[in-house]
Amino acid sequence: MNSIIEQVLDKYGYAADEVKSEKYGTGHINSTYLISVSGKDQKCILQSINQNVFKDPLIIAENVRLVGSYLKENYPSYLFVGSIPTSSGEEMAFVDGTYWRLTYFIANSIAYDTLSDPRQAYEAAEQFGKLSKFLDGFDASLLRPSIPGFHDLNLRFDQFKEALNNADAGLKSRASEQIEKALRHSFIVDYFNSYKNSADFPDRAMHHDTKISNMLFDKTTNEGICVIDLDTLMAGKFISDLGDMMRTYLCAFSENEPDMDKIFIRIEYFEAIVKGYLKEMGSILTATEKELILFSGKYLIYMQALRFLTDYLNENVYYPVIYPEQNLVRTVNQFKLLSEFFNKEKILQGIVDNCLNS
Structure with missing residues (x-):
C-alpha cells in the first residue's frame, strides 16, 4: 500500500x-x-x-x-x-x-460515465432535484464558494474578452469563426443579467456538477440512489444544476467529439430530464425559475463554449489537451449544441410547458 x-x-x-x-x-x-x-x-x-x-x-x-x-x-x-x-x-x-x-x-451501487437510456436521465434529474428540494429551507448564504465564480457567466465573458485582447494573432485567426459566435451570443449574458437580481430568482444550495458520473444507481433495479461528489456544493441559481444536466445528458457524445454531425439533442432525454427534475422541484420553483427552465441549457452550454474558447486563446493553460487544437474543437462542439437548442426551441419549450401543466 x-x-x-x-x-x-x-x-x-x-x-x-x-x-x-x-x-x-x-x-x-x-x-x-x-x-x-x-x-x-x-x-x-x-x-x-x-x-x-x-x-x-x-x-x-x-x-x-x-x-x-x-x-x-x-x-x-x-x-x-x-x-x-x-x-x-x-x-x-x-x-x-x-x-x-x-x-x-454505497453497497450494490454503480456510477455511469455515459447515459444509455432516458430513464437514467430521469432518475438523475429526480435525485439532483430532490437534494435541492430538501435544501429549500436551508440558508444558502452560509455556504462559501469552493470555486469562486464557477458558474458566473459575467466572469466567464470578461475572461473571454481579456483572452481575446491578449491572444496571439495566429490563434485568433484560427478561432475567428468561434470568436464571432461568442460575441454574437453575448445576448445570453444580457438576458441572464435582466433576471439576476430578481427576488423571484433566488440563490439556492446547488450541487453545480450534475454530470451522470456524480449519480449512484442501484445495480439491480437501475433506480437512482443518491448524488455524490459534493466538492462544488455551494450557493447558486437553479439553472446551474438543471443546465449542466442538459449540457451533458442531451447529446450522445461529449464535448471532445470532433464530428459535428454527431452533435444533436436527443429529445427523449430532454423530456426525461425536465420530468424528473420537476417531479421534485415543480412545487418549489418560482414563476421566474419556471420561465427560465429552457434558458438554463443555453446558459450552461454557452458558458462552457466560452471557457473552452478562452482556454484556447490562452494557449491551453486550464483544460488538459492531447492535441493543440482540442479546446477549439470543444468550442465548435459546444456552439453546435447551442445551435441545436435554438433550432429546436419551440419543440423543447412545448415539452417544458406540458411538463409544467401535467
Missing part, C-alpha cells in the same frame, strides 16, 4: 495490516481509492482533494458539514454521502500537504 495512504488511514484509526486499497473510478480531478477493511463488509472511498482546483479544501468540508447537519435534522432518512470524521474529529485528514476525505461506499 502507498505509504501516504497508510498515513491517511492511520488518521482514521486504521492500521496498515487491516486494510487494502485500490484505485477506483474514472475521475480526473481527485485521486480516488476503494478501501476494504479486514473482517468488515463496509467499504469506504478515500479521495484526495486537488488543490490546484480547490484552493481551500476546508471550505468543502465546512459546506458539506453544514448541509449534512441540516439534512440529518430535517430529513433524517435522506441518504447524504458526507465525510467520515478522523479519529480526532476533523472533517478531512491532512497528510504531506494534501487534504483527504473518507466516505462510506
Whole structure:
C-alpha cells in the first residue's frame, strides 16, 4: 500500500495490516481509492482533494458539514454521502500537504460515465432535484464558494474578452469563426443579467456538477440512489444544476467529439430530464425559475463554449489537451449544441410547458 495512504488511514484509526486499497473510478480531478477493511463488509472511498482546483479544501468540508447537519435534522432518512470524521474529529485528514476525505461506499451501487437510456436521465434529474428540494429551507448564504465564480457567466465573458485582447494573432485567426459566435451570443449574458437580481430568482444550495458520473444507481433495479461528489456544493441559481444536466445528458457524445454531425439533442432525454427534475422541484420553483427552465441549457452550454474558447486563446493553460487544437474543437462542439437548442426551441419549450401543466 502507498505509504501516504497508510498515513491517511492511520488518521482514521486504521492500521496498515487491516486494510487494502485500490484505485477506483474514472475521475480526473481527485485521486480516488476503494478501501476494504479486514473482517468488515463496509467499504469506504478515500479521495484526495486537488488543490490546484480547490484552493481551500476546508471550505468543502465546512459546506458539506453544514448541509449534512441540516439534512440529518430535517430529513433524517435522506441518504447524504458526507465525510467520515478522523479519529480526532476533523472533517478531512491532512497528510504531506494534501487534504483527504473518507466516505462510506454505497453497497450494490454503480456510477455511469455515459447515459444509455432516458430513464437514467430521469432518475438523475429526480435525485439532483430532490437534494435541492430538501435544501429549500436551508440558508444558502452560509455556504462559501469552493470555486469562486464557477458558474458566473459575467466572469466567464470578461475572461473571454481579456483572452481575446491578449491572444496571439495566429490563434485568433484560427478561432475567428468561434470568436464571432461568442460575441454574437453575448445576448445570453444580457438576458441572464435582466433576471439576476430578481427576488423571484433566488440563490439556492446547488450541487453545480450534475454530470451522470456524480449519480449512484442501484445495480439491480437501475433506480437512482443518491448524488455524490459534493466538492462544488455551494450557493447558486437553479439553472446551474438543471443546465449542466442538459449540457451533458442531451447529446450522445461529449464535448471532445470532433464530428459535428454527431452533435444533436436527443429529445427523449430532454423530456426525461425536465420530468424528473420537476417531479421534485415543480412545487418549489418560482414563476421566474419556471420561465427560465429552457434558458438554463443555453446558459450552461454557452458558458462552457466560452471557457473552452478562452482556454484556447490562452494557449491551453486550464483544460488538459492531447492535441493543440482540442479546446477549439470543444468550442465548435459546444456552439453546435447551442445551435441545436435554438433550432429546436419551440419543440423543447412545448415539452417544458406540458411538463409544467401535467
